[in-house]
Amino acid sequence: MTVTFSEEKLNKVREIVARYPQGQQKSALIPVLHLAQEANSGWLSAEAMDYVASLLDLKPIEVYEVATFYSMFNLKPVGKYLFEVCQTGPCMLNGSDDIIAYIKEKLNIGIGETTTDGMFTLKTVECLGACGYAPMMQLGKFYKEHLTREKVDAIIDECRRNAVQNN
Secondary structure: OOOOOOHHHHHHHHHHHOOOOOOOHHHHHHHHHHHHHHHOOOOOOHHHHHHHHHHHOOOHHHHHHHHHHOOOOOOOOOOOEEEEEEOOHHHHHOOHHHHHHHHHHHHOOOOOOEOOOOOEEEEEEOOOOOHHHOOOEEEOOEEEOOOOHHHHHHHHHHHHOOOOOOO
């Protein structure tokens, strides 16, 4: 499988790189990785990261270092709905461990796994910056807050009915 951007995406890369001083194209790495992940069904293969490295004239390891550090990048295929559950202190104190265990049981998957139908992936992440709404998770661009088992059931049902905005 060859990873390449459309002319439209290449123009977007040029626009992003142009925001930074000459020779500082590495500053464009995170937004370009987002473009690559979006173009690659929500994840970054080694080939996609190598392509980004070539576009930005970087060594592949420079791209891998960033992609493996941030939880916003997925290094293997993910389901249509990615449940990113916060597991840091405030969420944990408010029951995120129970919510994670419940999602694992309900969907019959472990952390980092995807359901056999390709619909759901469960991922734990560090602080999402919404401690006052714990326990919480991110689903696409949206936060799901004050999670309970009942709320998790409702979210899963909404996803199965394709009634959830995911981006």
